[in-house]
Amino acid sequence: MKRKSLLLSALLLLSPSAMAADLGWNGGDSGSIYSPVPASGWSGFYAGISAGYGWGNVLRKPTAGGAETSNGTSGFVLGGQLGYNLDLGGMVISTEADLQGSNLGYEEAIPGIGTFKTGMDYFGTLRGRAGMSFGQVMPYLTAGFAAGRGTASVTSPANVVTSQSANHLGWTVGLGMEAMATQNITFKAEYLYVDLGTQSYAGLPVGNSDITQRFSVIRGGVNYKF
Known part of the structure; x- marks a missing residue:
């Protein structure tokens, strides 16, 4: 009876250790069934x-010629993105599209005319991404096309508003980092430089003007991977 009790105790002590070894929780080899991020962990469609x-x-x-002026712009952006990642086992390549609403712009008082204001109402990009996955973290570079809708307006001293809008086309380049919180949810931080080129705005009290929009954006986001 005493021998059976000792044998049962030994089996109970060994069982948890054997289970942990089978699951790779005790520093098992690379063939264990547990892996925090599988090789294809970044692959799939996502939106956020x-x-x-x-x-x-x-x-x-001035469109007719004259001195060019430069003014600083600033503002907030808010929007969403969708894309697809292809995990090649260490290298991740992606295609991403995004659309952002914006109050990025500036205004100035022009004596005898009123307040001139211009900025971007919204902009979007279509970009490629190339990153390297380090487990649950992926730094990446990104570049592609950009487009946006700009508005220029003049508010007269009598509070009469004259405005014109135009579509801008250009390019963008940037970098970022994305991290997995779970197999389906990721968080990202990103920097983009956006050059939307020059468009003509006609019919304003300040005269027809060629306006160029260039800006940088720092943004954070969350994605859900399907």
Whole structure:
């Protein structure tokens, strides 16, 4: 009876250790069934939301010729993104599209005319991403096309508003880092430089103007991977 009791005690002591070894929790080899991030952990479609802050400058030049002026712009951005990741086992390549609402702009008082204001109402990008996965963290570089809708307006001393809008096309480049919170949820921080080129705005009390929009954006976001 005493021998059976000793044998049962030994089995009970060994069982948890054997189970842990089988699951790779005791520093098992690379063939264990447990892995915090599988090789294909980043692959799949995803969608999410993001928000941040932008700053830059706007160049304004009379269309008929004359001196060019430069003014600083700033404002907040809020929007969403969707994309697809392909995990190649260490390297991750992606395609991502995003659309951001914005109050990025500036205004100035022009004597005898009123208050001139210009900025971006919204902008979006279509970019490629290339990153390296280090477990649950992926730093990446990104670049692609950018487009946006800008508005320029003049508010007269009598509070009469004259405004014109135009579509801008350009490019963007940046970098970021994304981290897995779970297999489906990731968080990201990103910097983008956006050059939306020059467009003409006609019919304003300040005269027809060629306006160039360039700015930087820092934003954070959360994605859900399907």
